Amino acid sequence: MTVAVRRTDVVIIGAGPAGMLLGHMLRQAGLACIVVERQSRAHVESRIRAGVLESVTTDLLRSLGIAERLDAEGLIEEGFNLATDDRTIRIDVKALTGRHVTVYGQTEVTRDLIEAAEPRGLPVLFDASDVAIHDIDGDAPVVTCRHAGEEVRIEARFVAGCDGFHGPSRKAVGAGPEFERAYPFGWLGILADVPPCHPELIYANTADGFALASMRSPTRSRYYIQVPLTERVEDWPEARLWDELDRRFAPLADGPVVRGPALEMSIAPLRSYVFETMRRGSLFLAGDAAHIVPPTGAKGLNLAASDVVYLGEALIAALKHGDTRGIDGYQARALARVWKAERFSWSLTRLMHRFPEDGAFEHRMQRAELDYVAESTAMQTAIAENYVGLPV
Structure with missing residues (x-):
């Protein structure tokens, strides 16, 4: 079988928000890049994720000119x-920091980024199988995959x-x-x-466990409750979950928990x-190739965006100006912010x-x-500063 050989500056593995943000950032700087994604476009665009965006994420989207729907539909919190x-x-x-966050679903961010890719000359190879990364210890790495019925070999200077x-990227790095x-x-x-039952997000620590009331828009709500890892979605008919949410939020919210057919139900560890x-x-x-945070505090997508800012700036400087200081310092710079976000998500998870x-003593400590x-x-x-996002 013949092999299709393609050459580019950067190969990006993954077409989620991190990969697409980085691709757009590099293309805006005039660099060539190719995104390789093992899932279909429909699958990537349909994944339900968080929806609270720090300014690091909204500022990046605006700087890329991909914020029309964000500005029209995003809710200022x-x-x-x-x-x-x-x-x-x-x-x-707002009063404590002078800043705000924006409620706009990660699903919508991903769709906006993918929709803008083709007009901006950012190729995305969806449904790529057998993705493998080679020769990363030198200055001519290669990514191979199968796509559209043929073997593809992509030669580049860097891989993200x-x-x-x-995914294969963390495995390619090896032990660490x-x-x-x-x-x-x-x-x-x-x-x-x-x-939504309340105009703003509510994190609740109740006698029955944690509960969260949030929204994606004035007409779309997202609720969560804490459950043991032994629970299955099948154990929770919609009526049972709505009953539990109504019971936990009735004394806390401004309005009732309005019920409706589930667009999606899932359990996330x-x-x-x-x-x-x-x-x-x-x-x-x-992004998630290097770090994962619990959803408490909504840091996952925003940490990925800060990684992209650091990495994008570093790759542009190296490829356009031969300045390698950014890529040499990328890991330390990114990890400094990662650990602060991990601390905040961990502490808020522990509190709520x-x-x-835990017994009576630990509950008294929470109280x-x-x-x-x-x-x-x-x-x-301190809580507001971390929630709205530490400086990049």
């Missing part, structure tokens, strides 16, 4: 709430692994320091076209993970969830911490 069974503590992000935890905290519960979520080797030779990792091994948050502007400011 100037605060959010931490709640217990009997009270709600509002964190006034934006293909998530299970890694750190993990697996949590003893998951989030059972439901997405439905119903108005929670974990914190960092793989500290984000570069090996000509291969760089970004009921851990099965004391929330009392302190309620009474301390300094504590609220």
